[in-house]
Amino acid sequence: MIKAISVRIAAFALTVIILFGTVFMAVPLVALAATSETSYSQTNVLDDLKSSTVGGAPFDVKDYPYNAAKDAQIIHFVEYCYSYRENMQENYGLYIYVYNPKGQSFSENNKLNKIQIAVSYDADGNPTSYDKFTLEFCNKSTGNYNNLFYKFKVIDREINGTTFFDRVNSNARRYDVSGVELVSEGSNNAKEYSVCGTYIFTGYAQGYGPDPEAKSTLTCEIEYLETIELSVKHTFYRSETSPLGAGHQNQLDTVYFSVPKRFLDRYGTLQRIKAEWYEYKTKEILVTSNSDFYNAAKDYIGVELGEEPNDFGQYAYVEDIGYSLGIGAGKAGDMYVAQWGWNLGTGYFHIPTNALYYMFLVDNIEEYDPLSLFESALIGFAASCLFVIIDFVARYIKGRKKYDL
Numbered sequence: 001m002i003k004a005i006s007v008r009i010a011a012f013a014l015t016v017i018i019l020f021g022t023v024f025m026a027v028p029l030v031a032l033a034a035t036s037e038t039s040y041s042q043t044n045v046l047d048d049l050k051s052s053t054v055g056g057a058p059f060d061v062k063d064y065p066y067n068a069a070k071d072a073q074i075i076h077f078v079e080y081c082y083s084y085r086e087n088m089q090e091n092y093g094l095y096i097y098v099y100n101p102k103g104q105s106f107s108e109n110n111k112l113n114k115i116q117i118a119v120s121y122d123a124d125g126n127p128t129s130y131d132k133f134t135l136e137f138c139n140k141s142t143g144n145y146n147n148l149f150y151k152f153k154v155i156d157r158e159i160n161g162t163t164f165f166d167r168v169n170s171n172a173r174r175y176d177v178s179g180v181e182l183v184s185e186g187s188n189n190a191k192e193y194s195v196c197g198t199y200i201f202t203g204y205a206q207g208y209g210p211d212p213e214a215k216s217t218l219t220c221e222i223e224y225l226e227t228i229e230l231s232v233k234h235t236f237y238r239s240e241t242s243p244l245g246a247g248h249q250n251q252l253d254t255v256y257f258s259v260p261k262r263f264l265d266r267y268g269t270l271q272r273i274k275a276e277w278y279e280y281k282t283k284e285i286l287v288t289s290n291s292d293f294y295n296a297a298k299d300y301i302g303v304e305l306g307e308e309p310n311d312f313g314q315y316a317y318v319e320d321i322g323y324s325l326g327i328g329a330g331k332a333g334d335m336y337v338a339q340w341g342w343n344l345g346t347g348y349f350h351i352p353t354n355a356l357y358y359m360f361l362v363d364n365i366e367e368y369d370p371l372s373l374f375e376s377a378l379i380g381f382a383a384s385c386l387f388v389i390i391d392f393v394a395r396y397i398k399g400r401k402k403y404d405l
Contacts, residue, residue, distance in 0.1 A: 033234050035376050040080045040093065045151035046141045047098060052076065066148065067101040074180060075099045079220070082210035084170040092165060094154040096135070098193075103147045105185040108137040112183045113152065113191040118176035119159045119167065127176045129274070130194055135180065173201040198223040209341045230257045269280065283357040286325070289302050289365040293323050297359065304355050317345030317356055326350065 008273055043344055052059045054075070064075075076097035096115065100106070108112065113135040118127035135152040156163050168174060176198045181190035203209070203217030232255050241247035259270065288294055306315030317324070329338035329348060338350035362368040 019301075023261075039080075040091075040095065041136075041138045041153050045097065045139050045149045046145060048151065049076070049149060061145065064099050064148065065101065070101040072100045072102070072104075072106075072182065074177075074193065074195050074197075077177065077197065077199050079175075079176070079197075079199075079218075080210055081203065081205050082165075082170075082173060083204065085208070088208055089165065092265060094156070094164065095138070096152050096154065096173070098150040098152070098180075098182070100147055100150060105147055106137075106150060107183040107185055107187075108140075108189075110183040112181060113137070114179045114190070115152075115154055115195075116178045117154075118178075119162075125174075130176075130178060132181075132236075133157065135182075158224060171202065175199045176225055177203075178225060194227055196225045196227050198225050199388070205286050228263065230259065231256045239252075252268055279352050281343045283355075284353060285358040285360070286356055287360045287365065287368065289362050294359065296322055297356065301359055302357055305343055307352060309352070309354075312346075312349060314344070314348070314350065314352055316341055316348045 019131075023128045046061070048062070049059050074096050076095075078095035078097070080093045080095060081091040082087075085091065095253075108225050111134060114132040115135055116130050116132050118129065119131045120127070120129040122128050134155040134157075136155050138151040138153055140147060140151065141149040156165075164175070177194075177195040179192050179194045181192050183190045192346040200221040200223070201218065202221070203219050204214075205218050206214070206216040209217060235254050235256065237252045237254075266269070287329070300321060302327065305318050309315050324344045325342040326338040326344050327340040329341065329344070329350070330336070338344060338348045340353065341348055341350040342353045342356060343354065345349055
C-alpha cells in the first residue's frame with residue numbers, strides 16, 4: 001500500500017527561540033459512534049464513556065487513574081450521525097475524548113485548542129496536506145473524577161471550498177488525525193499531544209442509512225499513522241547596519257534539524273516543508289541599569305497610571321513612583337515638551353504612554369546586547385509560533401484493528 005507519512009513538528013517560537021512540547025506516542029484503541037439525535041455536544045463526557053467500548057471491552061473508569069507522570073491522550077474519536085441523505089445531515093459532527101491523568105485544567109474556550117486532520121489526498125489515497133481545526137469545549141468530568149476526562153467538538157470549516165462532509169467517501173469515511181493541541185490554564189501556548197490515528201468509518205448509525213428502520217451498522221477501523229518528533233534548532237544572521245538608520249538592524253532567521261537516516265532509507269527523499277507562524281508587535285520595551293528606578297517602577301508594569309487624560313492627552317503625575325521617563329524632554333520657548341513620556345504629568349506637551357509592559361534590569365546599559373536579552377527574557381510570552389509539517393512519500397504496510405460499535 002502506498003501511504004503518505006506525516007512527520008509532525010510542533011515548535012513554539014518565542015521571538016526567535018524554538019521550544020518543543022512533549023509528544024505522547026499512543027493510538028486510541030477504538031472510536032465511538034453515536035446513534036441518537038440528542039444534542040451530542042450536551043451529553044455528559046463520563047456518561048458517554050461508560051456506554052462505550054475500548055478494545056472490544058466495556059469502558060471501565062478504573063483503567064484510567066490519575067497519574068502525575070503521564071501526559072494527556074486521546075482515547076476516543078467519534079463520528080456522530082453521518083448520513084448521505086440531505087435531510088439528515090445537520091446532526092453530523094466529529095468529537096474527541098481526552099484522558100487527562102495529571103488532572104490539569106485545560107483552557108475551555110481557547111482558540112489555540114486545535115486538532116490536525118488531513119484535508120487532501122493523492123490519487124492513491126495518501127494524505128498530502130493537513131490543516132488545523134478549532135476544538136470547542138463541550139464538558140468535562142467532575143467530582144471524584146474532576147478534570148480526568150474532557151470532551152471537545154471539532155469545528156469544521158471550508159478548506160479549498162470543501163468540508164469534512166464533502167471530502168469523505170460515504171462508504172468509507174476516513175479521518176487521518178496526527179495530533180491535538182491543548183492549552184493548560186495559565187499557559188500562553190498550546191502543548192501538542194500526538195494521536196497518530198487513521199479512522200475509517202463504515203456503515204451508519206441507526207436511522208441514518210439507506211434503510212431508516214435498520215439498526216446501527218456502524219463500525220470503525222483504526223490504522224496507525226506514524227509520526228516522529230524532531231529537534232528544531234534556531235540560528236540567525238544579523239547585519240550591523242540598516243537603511244532605517246541608527247538603532248536598526250536587519251535579521252535573517254533560520255531553523256534547521258536533522259532527520260534520522262532510517263526514515264530516509266525507509267521512506268525516501270524529504271518532499272516538502274509546510275510552515276506556519278504568527279507575528280506580533282510588542283509595546284515599548286524598557287531596559288535600564290538604574291536599580292533605584294527599576295525597584296520603584298516594577299510594581300507598575302502593566303498598570304494604567306491614569307483613567308482620564310486632559311484635553312491634550314496627558315495624564316496626571318503619580319508621585320508614589322517618584323520617577324518620570326521622557327525622550328527628547330526639554331524646554332522649547334515657554335513650553336516643556338517631549339517626544340514620548342511615561343509619568344511625565346501634564347506639565348510636558350508630549351505623546352504619553354500610560355503603562356509600561358516590559359522592563360529589564362541590566363548591569364551596564366552601554367554594553368548589553370538588546371536582541372540577546374530579549375531572546376532569553378521573552379520566553380513565556382507568545383511572541384510568535386512556528387509549526388512545521390514535513391511530509392514523506394513512502395511505502396509501508398499498516399497494521400489494522402477493527403471493532404463493531
